Amino acid sequence: MSEKKGLSRREFLKASGAAAAVAAAPKLYVPPLINRRRQNTVVMRQQPFAWDAINAVLPEFEEATGLTVLLEPGVSSGVDHLTEVTTAYAAGDSPWDVVSDSDESGPVLARAGWLMPLDDVIPQETWDDFPPIMLDALDLWHRYDGATYRIPHEFAIAYFFYRKDIFDERGLQVPTTWEEMLEVGLQLTDRDNGVYATQDSLTRNGLMFVYCAYLACQTNGQIFEFDDGTAMALHLLYNMMHTLKIFPETALNDVYDQQNENYMNDKVMFMRQWPYFQSVAEANTAWYNPDKVAIAVPPAGRPGPGSWWGGWGWTIPTFAPNPDGAKELIKFITSPEIVPRLAEGQSWFNMPRTSILNYFEGKPNPVLEAMGMYAAAGVPRPRPFHARGAEAQTVVDDIASLYLTKQETLLNALKLGKERMADLG
């Protein structure tokens, strides 16, 4: 009789059942680890580039409240941010207690009922610290149905950075109008060596919108209406790219990192860029000197110089596991005592709040100095608003891209843009 080899069917079933039970046991019994953790911790979603600044102030908060703050990485694109958080919120869940929310996401999430009202969180002395320009924007961007859902922590206005060293060397004046910009641009462009007067990032994840809206606000154009001002802005961009060739066509596929690299590789002589570029340039110690990253008032279009501003702000998701801890944290990091220290740690947190301006009085801060210069010149314009912000931006991305890649004429592109905006309502 041959000896039986291997497992019998009964033994196999027993072994499989036991293995399945062992594997399933942890799933069937979920120990309340998460809940216990949530009672003592606050999870904050924030872009990693700002972690150092936040970590510098957190020990005080943790000592005072007994709470532990965990930082979770967020993304830099407002549209991408919206994509990530809606997945959780739509499922009635949130891994985060405090979230840094973008202009694209904040109004939409508030309308969907996925953010918690914060009116009882912020004391009056904090609101008194904000400048009128930021308070005026609250209703549009941070409030819905009478309640405040987002507390701004950034004042992002795009600056006109230029190579003062090269302008001085070649005896050129900083352009103050579009016409001068084109003239100077022709003198600075050296296509054979890959040098262009200017460039921006024109990819279709919202960056195209940023630049087109920047140009449109210099014509008093309403970008979401595809009006005459928008037409002038798109036409200027087309001319710079295709007619005068002082703006590289390849920018249609460039993101900010590439744009910044081109500037710091001496391939671009002036550009629009967000304040964070100041920190990027300073970090490139082998290349940096202040004359390479000078800031000027942007060249003026028809009505005058302009640059729109917007920014990110703190929110608490409706489904936050620790809403009380989240409220305490927001109250702490928006207080007049803490915001100057955040601004010192990362230029992203620079705002024209009284406490920040007072703190930096007499101290060098190129971004705040430029902010003052822009305010004096009347440059800041409100960010173009649309209730369906991300969708409206996508329409601008699409239409501008169609025109700039010569798939549509300007007239047709504008007509298409108006039709698609009408569909959005």
Added chain:
Amino acid sequence: MAINIGPPQAEVRRAQGFALSFNQRRYLAAALLLLPVILLRLFTSFYPFAQTILLAFQEYNPAFPPREYVGLQNFYKLSTDMVVTSSVEFTLIFVFGSTLFQVVLGILVASLLNAKFRLRNLARTINLIPWAIPMVVAAVGWRWLFDGNYGMIPDLLSRIGIEYDWLIDPTGARIAVLIVSIWKSTPFVAVTLLAGLQGVPEELYEAAKVDGANALQSFWRITIPLIMPLMVTIGMYMLVWQLAVFDLPFTMTAGGPGFATSVLAYKIYQEITTLNYGYASAISVVMFGIVGAIGALGLIVFRRVQLSL
């Protein structure tokens, strides 16, 4: 007098009436064992499918209530939405174009790999490298290869006097996306077809040689007919599989320039991220219809090929 210590006869009969036969017990056990899987499958497949159908007839965006029934309005809207029509156009170009080249090149590569030469196993392994690379990684790599500033391909072409920005020109961008798809999936098709080639009896080629057939004639008259069912199968698989392509255009071109390389799955993604669940569902239903139609076409072709052999 005998003492009855067992259950009353009536109870025994009743119990026997409820007793299951051996086969019934087997079926019951099988059903109970299968039930969790069936429930899981219903929950993860049927429920989302039914919900998608339902949503397709509704205007639903949680940020902009109310949620209401709108009949065929979403379908009418997508028929006039130029991004959707352009996406359908490029999706079909992408799917049929890349599948055609993948199958044709796959046969050629498979024939090469089926030939006898030294280091054949090494060649077969190397062939699979593109397929083993994650699509997102490949897309990023190729994006840089095609990049107008730093890309190797425009640089090499410029050395022979050809200046061309692949990812800026709509046609160039479409061709570039197709090239990457073909490069990525041809090895998989080739390996599948290689399995078919290895099943073709050597005697057939020897007989054809005796009859005076050259290599090309043998290929057309013997190889192709014998692996045709496999070609149709893999062709249909690639067609249906690639209809849901998203990662390649998303990473490589973000659907641009304009929306020249936008595909249906990308449009669905865009609508979902802006919470337009109703409209996204309507596009998904259309996509399901296209997949179903191509799948049905594939089955018909497959049966005809089988019948003709």
